[in-house]
Amino acid sequence: MTTYIARRLVQTVFLLFLLSIILFGLVNLAPGGPLSAYGQGRRLRPEQAELLKRQFGLDKPLPLQYVYWLVGNDWTRVDTDGDSVADAPGSRLGILRGDFGFSYRTRQPVLDEIGQRFPNTIYLMSITMLLALLIAIPIGILSAVRQYSLFDFIATTFSFAGQAIPEFWLGLLLIIIFYVWLKNPFTGEPLLPPGQMSSLEGEFSLPDRISHLILPVLTGALGWVAWYSRFIRSSMLEILPLDYLRTARAKGASQNRVVYIHALRNALIPIVTLVALDLPYIFTGAVLVETIFSWPGMGRLYYQSAVERDYPLLMAVLIIGAAFIILSNLLADVLYAMLDPRVRYSE
Secondary structure: OHHHHHHHHHHHHHHHHHHHHHHHHHHHHOOOOHHHHOOOOOOOOHHHHHHHHHHHOOOOOHHHHHHHHHHOOOOOOEOOOOOEOOOOOOOOOOHHHOOOOEOOOOOOEHHHHHHHHHHHHHHHHHHHHHHHHHHHHHHHHHHHHOOOOHHHHHHHHHHHHHHHOOHHHHHHHHHHHHHHHOEOOOOOOEOOOOOOOOOOOOOOOHHHHHHHHHHHHHHHHHHHHHHHHHHHHHHHHHHOOOHHHHHHHHOOOOHHHHHHHHHHHHHOHHHHHHHHHHOHHHHHOOHHHHHHOOOOOHHHHHHHHHHOOOHHHHHHHHHHHHHHHHHHHHHHHHHHHHHOOOOOOOO
């Protein structure tokens, strides 16, 4: 297993290199151009545009721009203390040395921008995924055990509806219901806030943080609950009639032990793939949810950087997201071997 993981990590490096070439080309070929971030509200003069192009290396051919982005374009710049530094937006060390450049929009280092949003996304998405799993697993199990019952009918209907409802529509609907229509009977204020992480005024308050979490968590968790519960039901229905479960019952194992210990362990194997594919959302955020609720996370940062053509920030978010997706698939393969003894990877 150790050799397999090491081999996969080496493959990850080459895969990320190829992805970086493709993503860099697609981002830079998009209409608008990076200088549109500077032209908002005013028109750049030709000499200003040329100066910015030279400063950011945009006057170079696209392959050379990629080389600058990857390995840097200034290794010898010296400050007044004699130290080699990259002290201007157009001068950088490259992502291979941990320098993702400067944001065109805020003029701040890209890693600083991401560092400010990253904890907020983990805070929101980890709660959302944990809640979704805690709800979906029991629903899927009971729906399979009580197949064709009223509960199974309601759960199946809910799963189809949950997968069909768009996140942006659900989020807006929840804002209308809980912010516009429903009011606190004691204060007359909206029942729940429409967005942000906390109230703009006042210090930290746990009830305030929870109230701001409710709507985005519900919006993000609904689709996952519908998706996971449906797959758990299908997987359990395949496992429950198998002979080894009949043998366990014949040996005196209780129904709960048969269902929740013997059957559930094997039924969770295909769910690992779904969770692994969704796991990067914990780190990269959900674009629609964070944008609708003005949540200052990675998803909203990606949306802002795409709209404003902030290419260094956009490339950083895309590369980090791709890395998490690749690593989450590796984690899924490792969990397969842990859950199913039949799964073995060649050393």
